[in-house]
Amino acid sequence: MAHLTVITGPMFSGKSTELIRQIRREQIAEKEMQLFKFSEDSRYAPAEKLASYDGGMIQAVPVINTREMINLVLPDTQLVVIDEVQFFDDIIIDYVSHLVEQGKRVMAAGLNLDFRGEPFPFGHGSTRTMADLLVRADFIVKLSAVCTYRGEVGERCGREATRTQRLVSGNPAHYTDPVKLIGAQESYEARCVRHHIVPGRACPLPTRLTMKMYEKNSVTL
Ligand code: ADP
Numbered sequence: 001m002a003h004l005t006v007i008t009g010p011m012f013s014g015k016s017t018e019l020i021r022q023i024r025r026e027q028i029a030e031k032e033m034q035l036f037k038f039s040e041d042s043r044y045a046p047a048e049k050l051a052s053y054d055g056g057m058i059q060a061v062p063v064i065n066t067r068e069m070i071n072l073v074l075p076d077t078q079l080v081v082i083d084e085v086q087f088f089d090d091i092i093i094d095y096v097s098h099l100v101e102q103g104k105r106v107m108a109a110g111l112n113l114d115f116r117g118e119p120f121p122f123g124h125g126s127t128r129t130m131a132d133l134l135v136r137a138d139f140i141v142k143l144s145a146v147c148t149y150r151g152e153v154g155e156r157c158g159r160e161a162t163r164t165q166r167l168v169s170g171n172p173a174h175y176t177d178p179v180k181l182i183g184a185q186e187s188y189e190a191r192c193v194r195h196h197i198v199p200g201r202a203c204p205l206p207t208r209l210t211m212k213m214y215e216k217n218s219v220t221l
């Protein structure tokens with residue numbers, strides 16, 4: 001049956017591993033399948049691997065945008081698999097829906113949140129985010145990683161990590177830092193909500209004003 005499955009969660013949560021596991025099952029079922037992954041420049045890497053951090057690998061076609069993918073999807077394909085879907089342009093949302101309407105199955109994996117903890121925006125400054133893809137999904141696989149924050153005496157947190165911490169030269173990236181930093185040493189860690197640190201982020205707590213509005217409408221917080 002045609003449907004859209006989205007596998008989502010922070011970095012290191014096992015999205016690509018789950019995708020590879022599902023692909024291997026479909027290979028046994030001998031389904032006509034095409035695998036794509038986002039790549040900044042596909043001209044120099046005609047056949048890339050869809051890889052996971054634990055060493056799993058499978059052949060996938062790197063594409064730079066949705067249009068390139070549209071030109072490659074064959075009429076007989078039953079299942080379209082996409083990794084790093086959050087890096088595509090927002091046409092991917094409509095194209096994926098179109099594929100499902102055509103009777104194909106789509107399995108897409110991608111980050112739900114950016115390093116700020118906000119819905120991951122699709123490419124080219126789009127106002128549409130991964131949230132727009134997730135609401136269209138028939139099935140969602142939500143994964144979490146392990147929080148690798150270390151406390152004062154070096155002990156590891158180990159809680160469920162639902163966020164991706166961005167570090168620039170070992171320090172938490174500022175809220176206003178561009179998503180691409182040139183020349184900086186950057187890295188990422190999986191973190192729980194408590195240890196997800198974003199200097200410059202506005203306080204998400206309800207303000208006095210909204211609290212007053214709740215009181216007026218006799219809503220108990
Ligand atoms: P994703 O595609 O979601 O970024 P992968 O499937 O590539 O994740 O990698 C998942 C693997 O990463 C895990 O199976 C584990 O071996 C490894 N890993 C490294 N750091 C962590 C972490 N903090 N929490 C969980 N797994 C981690």
Ligand code: MG
Binds near residue numbers: 015016017051052083
């Ligand atoms: Mg991955």
